[in-house]
Every structure is written in C-alpha cells, then in structure tokens.
Amino acid sequence: MRMIVTKNVFFAISDPTRRAVLDLLAGGSRTAGAIAARFPRLTQPGISKHLKVLRDTELVDVTVRAQERIYTIKPQGLAELYEWVAKYQAMWPDTLEALERYLDARASGEKARRKKR
Amino acid sequence: MRMIVTKNVFFAISDPTRRAVLDLLAGGSRTAGAIAARFPRLTQPGISKHLKVLRDTELVDVTVRAQERIYTIKPQGLAELYEWVAKYQAMWPDTLEALERYLDARASGEKARRKKR
DNA sequence: GAGTTAAATAACCTACAAGTCATATAGTGT
DNA sequence: ACACTATATGACTTGTAGGTTATTTAACTC
Numbered sequence: 412m413r414m415i416v417t418k419n420v421f422f423a424i425s426d427p428t429r430r431a432v433l434d435l436l437a438g439g440s441r442t443a444g445a446i447a448a449r450f451p452r453l454t455q456p457g458i459s460k461h462l463k464v465l466r467d468t469e470l471v472d473v474t475v476r477a478q479e480r481i482y483t484i485k486p487q488g489l490a491e492l493y494e495w496v497a498k499y500q501a502m503w504p505d506t507l508e509a510l511e512r513y514l515d516a517r518a519s520g521e522k523a524r525r526k527k528r
Numbered sequence: 529m530r531m532i533v534t535k536n537v538f539f540a541i542s543d544p545t546r547r548a549v550l551d552l553l554a555g556g557s558r559t560a561g562a563i564a565a566r567f568p569r570l571t572q573p574g575i576s577k578h579l580k581v582l583r584d585t586e587l588v589d590v591t592v593r594a595q596e597r598i599y600t601i602k603p604q605g606l607a608e609l610y611e612w613v614a615k616y617q618a619m620w621p622d623t624l625e626a627l628e629r630y631l632d633a634r635a636s637g638e639k640a641r642r643k644k645r
Numbered sequence: 646g647a648g649t650t651a652a653a654t655a656a657c658c659t660a661c662a663a664g665t666c667a668t669a670t671a672g673t674g675t
Numbered sequence: 676a677c678a679c680t681a682t683a684t685g686a687c688t689t690g691t692a693g694g695t696t697a698t699t700t701a702a703c704t705c
Contacts, residue, residue: 419545421541421542421547422542424538424542424569424612425538425539425541425542425627427538430538430612432616433616437615437616437619450598484616484619486616486617486619486620487620489613489616490620492609493613493617495541495547496606496609496610496613498551498554499550499554499601499606500610500611502554502601502603503603503604503607
C-alpha cells in the first residue's frame with residue numbers, strides 16, 4: 412500500500428467533479444456558492460472539499476469578499492501536467508495537425524460506435 | 529459516492545507507478561517481466577494489475593512472443609489529456625517561453641525551499 | 646509428459662477518497 | 676446583541692484502489 416499521499420496535480424484532476432470545477436472557472440472567477448450551485452447532485456460541503464483539494468494543489472486562488480470566497484483558476488498549476496504530457500507529444504504520429512485529425516477521427520468513430528449498439 | 533467507474537486516462541495517470549511505467553516505455557518497448565524488474569518494491573502481480581489499467585485505458589499495446597508480453601506505449605492514448613490541458617494553455621501568462629521560465633523558477637524555488645527546512 | 650518460465654487472475658486486506666449530515670466560524674445588517 | 680448568510684470543518688460511512696500471496700494459464704525445453 413502506498414501511504415505517501417503527496418496530493419499533486421495528477422491526483423487533483425483525476426476526479427471528474429474537480430475537472431468540471433476547473434472547466435467552470437476557466438470561464439471566469441466565481442464564489443464557492445456559485446460553484447456549488449452548478450453541481451446540484453452534490454452538497455455544499457462536498458464541493459467545499461473539492462475546492463480544498465484544488466487550493467492545496469495550487470490550481471485555484473481564493474480572495475475574500477465579505478463572507479464569500481471568490482475562486483479563480485491558476486492555470487500555471489497545470490504546468491507540471493503539461494510538462495509531463497508534452498514529453499509524449501514528440502511521439503505522436505506527426506504534428507499537431509495530425510493530432511487534431513486523430514481527435515476528429517476518434518470523435519466520429521465514437522459516434523459511429525454509439526449508433527451501432 | 530461515485531459508482532460510475534469509467535476508468536479513463538485521467539484516472540490512469542493519477543498513479544505514480546503507472547506514470548513511471550509509461551515513462552519507462554517511452555524509452556522503448558519492454559516485456560512485462562522487464563517492467564516489473566524495474567520496480568523492486570512491487571510484486572509481479574502488482575505491476576501486472578497496473579499494466580491491465582494501462583491496457584484498458586488504451587495507453588499501451590501488447591504483443592505476444594512465446595510466454596512473454598511485450599508492452600508498447602500508445603501515446604495517442606494521451607490525446608484526450610493533451611486536449612484537456614491545452615485548453616488551459618491559452619490562459620497561461622504568456623507564450624511557451626514564459627511557461628519554461630516559470631517552470632525553471634519553480635524548480636529553483638523548490639531547491640531553495642528544501643534548503644530552508 | 647514433466648519441469649520451467651512468464652504473466653495474468655483470484656481472493657483477500659487495508660487505507661483512503663468521496664460522499665453525507667451536523668456544526669463551527671465569520672462577516673452583515675438591523 | 677441577534678438573526679442571517681456563506682463557507683469551511685468535523686465526524687462518520689462506504690466503495691474501491693492498490694497492495695499482497697497463492698494459483699492458474701500457457702508456452703517452451705528436455
């Protein structure tokens with residue numbers, strides 16, 4: 412068992428809710444309440460805990476305004492992740508254009524697959 | 529509790545051992561045994577399970593040679609991750625050079641921090 | 646065919662992530 | 676001071692990831 416926890420960016424983005432929060436914040440800063448409101452299936456404390464993880468991993472910044480906490484994305488926090496994945500980019504079929512073609516092909520392939528079943 | 533498991537690339541790379549396996553395979557294809565040998569702290573079945581996750585998430589390919597399984601990295605499997613993080617790249621302070629400067633600064637900052645304690 | 650080698654699978658254990666409800670903290674307004 | 680609002684924290688529960696040992700599967704060697 413790994414007991415060395417080291418919460419890092421890889422861990423932070425492994426959760427779909429946290430990715431959704433980041434995606435939301437990419438559209439602009441929001442209060443914790445406004446964020447929580449976008450996740451009706453989760454409770455306020457649930458979102459609060461996700462925000463804590465994002466804080467701890469330096470993926471968001473918080474500013475205080477009265478009782479509110481305004482969360483802002485810190486895209487630099489993703490630098491480590493970008494750095495890591497970029498290493499593999501060199502191994503991609505070809506250039507970025509090839510990657511885009513690949514992604515498009517995969518997208519339509521998925522559609523076709525969905526139709527089949 | 530999330531019970532929709534959907535093992536995806538984000539989950540796959542959240543584990544440090546699996547990232548290390550990918551990093552290893554980036555240097556060339558290897559048999560399961562050769563991979564396991566690089567992780568003396570883990571047992572063979574332990575590595576085998578990690579390899580299963582990488583297989584299931586399409587991050588590696590396997591070819592059979594006698595009793596051996598030769599694992600090859602499939603960097604295209606990281607496309608989704610790259611796609612996701614690239615969205616945030618636009619929000620980065622400036623250009624790629626700025627990112628690199630940032631990473632360098634962070635690296636030396638970490639060294640300084642380590643010295644302090 | 647018996648023994649050996651390589652890898653996967655099964656059964657099991659334990660720590661912890663992700664969720665809940667209840668409560669605490671802290672700022673606002675009257 | 677008191678009620679209200681916004682968010683964080685504590686205590687607790689549960690599912691599962693990540694590890695183990697033992698076993699199975701399958702191919703090769705003699």
